[in-house]
Amino acid sequence: MPQKPSKSPAGKGPRTPAKTPARVAANRPKGTVKTALKASPDLSQERIVRALETIAAHLAAQGKPAVARESFKQADAFVWHPDGRLAAVPRVSRVELFLLKGVDRMRDILMENTERFANGLPANNALLWGARGMGKSSLVKAAHASINAERKPADRLKLIEIHREDIESLPALMEQLRASSFRFIVFCDDLSFDGNDASYKSLKAVLEGGIEGRPENVILYATSNRRHLLAREMIENERSTAINPGEAVEEKVSLSDRFGLWLGFHRCSQDEYLAMVRGYCGHFGVKIDDEALEREALEWSTTRGSRSGRVAWQFVQELAGRLGVKLAAT
Numbered sequence: 001m002p003q004k005p006s007k008s009p010a011g012k013g014p015r016t017p018a019k020t021p022a023r024v025a026a027n028r029p030k031g032t033v034k035t036a037l038k039a040s041p042d043l044s045q046e047r048i049v050r051a052l053e054t055i056a057a058h059l060a061a062q063g064k065p066a067v068a069r070e071s072f073k074q075a076d077a078f079v080w081h082p083d084g085r086l087a088a089v090p091r092v093s094r095v096e097l098f099l100l101k102g103v104d105r106m107r108d109i110l111m112e113n114t115e116r117f118a119n120g121l122p123a124n125n126a127l128l129w130g131a132r133g134m135g136k137s138s139l140v141k142a143a144h145a146s147i148n149a150e151r152k153p154a155d156r157l158k159l160i161e162i163h164r165e166d167i168e169s170l171p172a173l174m175e176q177l178r179a180s181s182f183r184f185i186v187f188c189d190d191l192s193f194d195g196n197d198a199s200y201k202s203l204k205a206v207l208e209g210g211i212e213g214r215p216e217n218v219i220l221y222a223t224s225n226r227r228h229l230l231a232r233e234m235i236e237n238e239r240s241t242a243i244n245p246g247e248a249v250e251e252k253v254s255l256s257d258r259f260g261l262w263l264g265f266h267r268c269s270q271d272e273y274l275a276m277v278r279g280y281c282g283h284f285g286v287k288i289d290d291e292a293l294e295r296e297a298l299e300w301s302t303t304r305g306s307r308s309g310r311v312a313w314q315f316v317q318e319l320a321g322r323l324g325v326k327l328a329a330t
Contacts (some may be wrong), residue, residue, distance in 0.1 A: 072182050076148055077159040080186075082169040086160065086176075094141035099279050100309065102272035103135055106263040107143075110221075113261060114143050117219050118157050118183060124260025125207055125220040129227045133310030134265040136223035137189045144185055158184045164191055170206050178215040191222040207258035220259075227264075228256045268307055273297070276312035284327045286320050293319075 072078075075088040100107060110126060117123035128136040141159070148156045160177075162170060167188065177184050206214060214220070256262070268276070277297045281288065300315040301307045320327050 072158055072180060073153065076144075076156055077161070080160055080162045080166065080169070080173050082166045082172075084172065084176075089161075092141055092145070092159070094145060095138050095313075096283070097139075097142040097146045099276075099283060100135045100139055100142060101276045101279055102268040102309070103139060103265060106265065107139060109261065109263060110139060110143050111146065114147050114157075114185070114219075117185075118147050118151070118155075120183075123219055125214075125258065126222070126261035126263060127227075127256060127259035128221070128223045128263045128265065129225065130265030131267045131308065132225055133306070133308030134268065135309045136265055137187075138309070140185070140187055140221050140223065156182075158182050159187055160184055161187050161189070164188060167191075167203055170203060174206060174212075174215055174218060177218050178212075180217065183217045184219070186218055186220045188220070188222045191224045192226050204258060222259070227262070268309070270298070270307065273301060273307040273312055276309050277315060280313060280316040281319070284316070284320065284325065286316060286323060286325050288319065288323070 071086070075090055077089040077092045078086040079089060080086055097107070097111075106128070110128075113123050113126060128139065130136070144157055144159045151157075160173070162173065170186075173186065177186075207220060274294060274297060277293065278290075280286070281293065296319065297312070297315055300318070301311055304311050304314075317327065
């Protein structure tokens with residue numbers, strides 16, 4: 001006799017056979033399996049670790065560029081960049097040492113210190129501080145050139161300028177210079193710190209106090225308008241807010257103590273200012289009646305509101321341009 005069709009549960013039509021796992025997998029949307037694998041925490045962590053290892057290896061290869069002796073033979077002066085580059089400076093902007101007037105005592109002290117260092121003898125880091133425009137940075141560059149004038153290429157001092165904003169990279173620079181057989185003057189012009197700037201602590205550690213210490217073949221020269229390199233209000237704020245004001249201020253001003261030489265530059269007298277003007281005019285062949293020269297030079301300093309080597313040089317540039325004289329050494 002004919003069989004009756006079977007009824008589905010709850011009367012919902014004919015019963016359909018259950019799907020097998022293989023058929024279920026075949027009917028899934030494409031990419032579902034890959035998405036599930038990507039979502040696996042173990043696989044994600046493994047991919048992240050591999051990526052980080054690749055980045056670390058790449059940075060390690062570039063972070064410490066080798067500085068060969070041959071690279072320092074290119075020039076006597078370089079500019080440090082915080083990415084690890086030392087850019088050679090073929091021609092340094094400087095004035096001759098004998099043209100710096102009114103700074104005889106500071107000149108003699110710095111020259112003696114620099115010469116001792118060049119000869120491999122103990123020497124001090126130097127801070128040249130004081131009135132603006134009085135030849136602080138010019139003296140450093142002139143002393144470097146004067147010391148190198150009669151030295152063999154293998155014995156010449158190297159001058160490396162580091163910018164104030166890159167002072168935190170100073171330890172990296174020291175690491176590069178430590179292995180070299182040359183001797184280096186690391187020079188920072190217009191060094192000072194304001195507000196909450198804590199980068200001066202990096203400089204303190206390099207000058208003295210770090211476990212490695214300053215390399216024997218490196219000396220630091222810095223110029224600043226401030227004796228303690230810090231703004232007065234910065235020190236006063238520490239005194240007014242600290243629990244122990246004395247200790248807070250000592251921590252701030254101790255930076256300048258790391259420089260063994262303090263060379264103070266003060267405003268020049270009228271006679272020294274006129275001597276600077278006459279020295280420049282004689283050196284560059286700017287010919288003018290001495291009485292007229294004195295009158296115009298004093299008038300120029302009055303309009304500028306100060307007397308300094310910088311003002312004297314600016315006046316000579318104005319005078320030479322007016323007389324049609326090129327400023328090439330005679």
